[in-house]
Amino acid sequence: MGPPFTFSGSASGQPVPVSAPNSAPAPTASSRATYAWLAALITAVPIIIFAANGTIITLGLCALAAPAWPGCRDALRQVIGTPPGLALCTLAVWIALSISWSAAPADSAITALRLLLLWLVGLAALAGARAYRLPRGAAGALLIAYSAILALYALEIASGGALISLIKQIDPDRFTQFPDAAQREAYRQLLAFNAIGRGGVLLVLLFWPVAALLIDRHPARGKTGLVLALLLGATIFVLLQLPVGAAPLALLAGLAAFGLAFAAPRRLPQFIAIAAAALLLLMPLIAYKIDRPEAFGVEKRSIPPSWQHRIEIWHYTANRITEKPLTGWGFDGARHIDAKATQFVAELPDGSDIAYPNVTLLPLHPHNGALQIWLELGLPGALITAALLLALGFGIAALPLPTPQRAAATAAFTATLCLILLSFGLWQNWWQASFWLLLILFGLASQPTRSRDETDAHPGPPDR
Template identity: 30%
Template sequence: MTQPPGVPAAEQRTRWLGGLAVFLMAMTPLVGYLAPLGSATVLTLVGLLATPGLARSRPPVLPMFALLLLVLWAVISLAWSPAAPHWGDFKRSKDLEDLTILKLVLEVGLYATAYAALGGMSTRSARLASRVMAVGVILLALLTFLDGLSKGVVYMALRQLSGDPVKPDIAVVKVSMGTYTMVLLFWPVVRLLDAWKFPGRNILIALTALMILIGAHLTGADAPIAAMLLAGVAWLGVRLIGKPFVRAMIPIVSAIFIFAPMAILWAVRSGLFAWLHVLAPPSWDARLNIWAYAANLTVDHALRGWGFDAARTFLGIPLHTHNAALQLWLELGSVGAALAAAFFAWILYRIVGQTEENRRDGAMAAATLTAFLVIGGVSFGVWQEWWLALGVIAAIACGVAQKTSAAAK
């Protein structure tokens, strides 16, 4: 079969990976709006289909090593976890599907495969995926903004057409979930729009950011607003200061994971939490109670933790701690917290290298990581597969944006 003129062979061999990247970037905003929990299914499918592309990839060894150790420690901790499954109860395949530790092991393999394999796609393959991603995120921001203003009219109309109607209050809650997707993918889109250098790109970036913030506010999603603002600080800091700013993030992020329960206990004993209880709205007031309760529990088993998934067994904690660092301390002890700190420290070291090559790429990566850590610090459980999937999709999006932006110079 003859090669088309002017197209290198390497470009031809990544059509499959490019197609998977386009599929992922098209489905993520769509699923983010209609069924956010479906992001795990989408990424799992991509991971399965991308397995042949692993031959071209060069996965980051050190972060993966820390992550694998963390998962191994989680498996070991089932020996003393009050949430450990009783294997005799698993008589149907549906029972196994609900097994969190099994899902976690599979996720690590398939999510890592998707990230590593898609990292090997060619620049040409990344271009189309980047366009699809940018259009999808901007349209999702517009939809969320309109639904926020109209109290979910668009979302309710779509659900009505599907034969599954919802009430206005439920519609608004469902729409708010899409803001988490947008906050993570916004920064790769900023990198793309900046690289394409078309007239009015800064206005489009500002309008998209404004629609995300207003949409989040109108739908009652506080965490994405905080994540957007703090990620903006990280983005600006890297753009203006460069590597020193990213280096300064390493001890800060590590300290959050290492000292989380000690900081909470100090805040309780010093009276800071009592003062915050007076000011906090109900949802944040509940978080303060959960954090104080979880921090007290970590003292009993500070080294080994209470065991994987133990948080859901305590009456004072509804499913999880709403704080990633505290949940890791509670369930996996100081060992789990240290491994998580090492994982994110290694990621930040890689961002230092990116920043040295191109500050815009470093700013994008630092902002995306900040958004993920902020939301994980106040909202979701560590082991929620859809949230972990969104984090990996955001990392893939950063890779797509970096390849495309480098080619646009």
Template identity: 30%
Template sequence: MTASEGRFGPFFARWCGWVLVFAAVMTPLLGWLGPLGFAPLMAIVGLLTLPAFEVREADRPAAIALLVTVLWAASSMIWSPFQPDVIWSGTAAKLAAQGLLYWAAWCAVRRADPAILRQALWVFLAGMSLLSAVVIFEAATGARLYQAVRAAIGDPIRPDLAVKNVAQGVFVLAVLWAPAALAAIRLGWWQLAVLLAAAVAAGSIGLAADAPIIALAAGVTAAAAVWRWPLGAPRVMAAGAAVFFLAAPLIVWGLQQSGLYARLQAAVSLSWSMRMDYWSYALGWIGDKPFRGWGLDASRMFGPGIRLHPHNGALQIWLELGLIGAAAAAVFWASLFHRLERRAPDPGAMAGAAAAVAYLTFAAVSFGVWQEWWLALGALAVVASLGAQRLAAGAGAPAASSVRAKASTYPHLSE
């Protein structure tokens, strides 16, 4: 029994379970109607389960990396050209709160009553399946259902903007489909796993969002690799994540020097060409302050060369937090993949790898690192993966032992 289990009784375990049921109910609604709502949702979940917060021995590398990131980000506000109106509304304060609350939400899954957790996963699976069906319908009709809802509440929207808004739900599905698919398999409805993947593909094509189908392919590949090489594949992914964050500027520079970068930029679509422009501008500014970076949220001040952020997480961290921030991000992600190492194939590790790789795929080409809803969605993916893993264990133990696991250790993303 862990210290936390000794402090809290059955009531708190049931409480955590019902809070997770609430999160499961809200997830598909927010995924379709307003992904920005994931930030307050996960904040509420973390606040309601804050007593569950704990850092176990196996959690320490990720926890230390997060702490370093938050402290360095807050310190960098001293020299950042972007200054919030009030400090407590700035990104640094939000990162500190998010780190605490989202970690508590993850710990709540460890503490949740198994029977209620099973109900939460049923709700999560049903909701994600319904969201998948809605996304397929919207992809086939040009988001007509979304437009009808907006018109019904007296807030009509242009068809092109409706398609753009609904497409955000495809990004949500692409990150959450793997833990939802694992829940489907555990609960005996493996057919719904096919529906989830099909919705990502259909939504990506029908709603003109190319990144989700790339993330889906990358996630499926990662899951297959972890099944085939349960020990080696997570290690390779950990190394790959570290290289992504540490060597991103060098990779862009090398491609530019070889001439391949210019040829690729000339061959891709306008949206991808604009991304590559942002990366080129970011590389130049990174070279001016490679160690400490320009400061938190400095990307906002580099227009028109960069609009809001470079659309590449690694380059944004280098640009704003420099080498120290990049190293912290590398340690964090490498530790997550390290927690997926197994001696035998484990569906939980597969789901964790797929979710992590999908999230990193988007981080490489789409969203800003500090976007609140995006960080919240990542936390939700961890919570969902942990819940699906616990479902397989009945009483809450991992389905398969980690290579260096102790009795109280839970793999971070695969559970």
């Protein structure tokens, strides 16, 4: 049975009635979009904390908010026709070509197909964010969700990771290699906090669209400022308890960008994009030089082994980039380059060295998005990605937004770049889904609210 009115979405997102069959009423697409976003918001709370790899589920629920095909098609054309969309399509073509010279073409093709499908889902979800206006109460719902995430994190921190230990069945009695019960419990807490640590990165990204939406919907500076200060303080507290060193740095970078953006709201995102593009192009040279940080006035033995390992990874990756600088090693080829032929050796402050068994100099990916682009996609991939960064930065500068919202978008852009340069494999599904969710949230935050009366009088196009 069809809806009482069938609508065809126009490019502007306004409904155009075309027929009125005799059938029972059904929810309009605007209601469907609201339900989809609400479902995504509800599922995001446990996913971010207990299963950060599941962000793709949240993205899929957001995609259910996409308008019917005619409206979705128009929205997709608009998105793809933008400079970032064109750069992304060009990157997809180069990725497809690079599969042919990857060390494992079949594996690379499967990963590329998953990535392409994820991008299509992200584009559909973004089309929904562009097509509809948010209902009233959206800012409050997002604030409640973010607060719930912080509250659950506080509960996990206070209980030593009790919930995640129960979910993942982390039982201290299984760690028989530790004779002492206190050691077994400490190891359990270590594993538990590692399991919930990845969500801290998502907290950093999510904070900025929450701030943008609150500032837009509740412009009273005193109350909104107090709420944001409380959220920021709670976020910092949580991040400092989690084993994710890159997250506090990214939040700090975002805060700096947010403050500076009020002085230069349009020029700052442009400057950040130019600086990021330049850093991307120069990253192999920088990584090659930092093998001995003494050249920068830092004693390598004074650096924690985890960061020594990161430096060694980057230096080793820079060496491998020089072997195929034009074409790269092929998409997703980083995991096949090292083949466990290397071993990490840390330099300790007392002058001794310690070798870490089974810890190589290129574990799956270089933990640096710029180096991964160079390593796998070569100079063309680096140039295309630099163009994408420029398009995003200049796009933020051109957005018709008030200064506070543009400052929040600039902060999110900066924090994301910081995380890309320090952590995670660039093509991981959950990480890519996180980028799309950030875009979608800002797309929604930039839309005007819709009152209940408007919703009833002007429903969006229903499913087709």
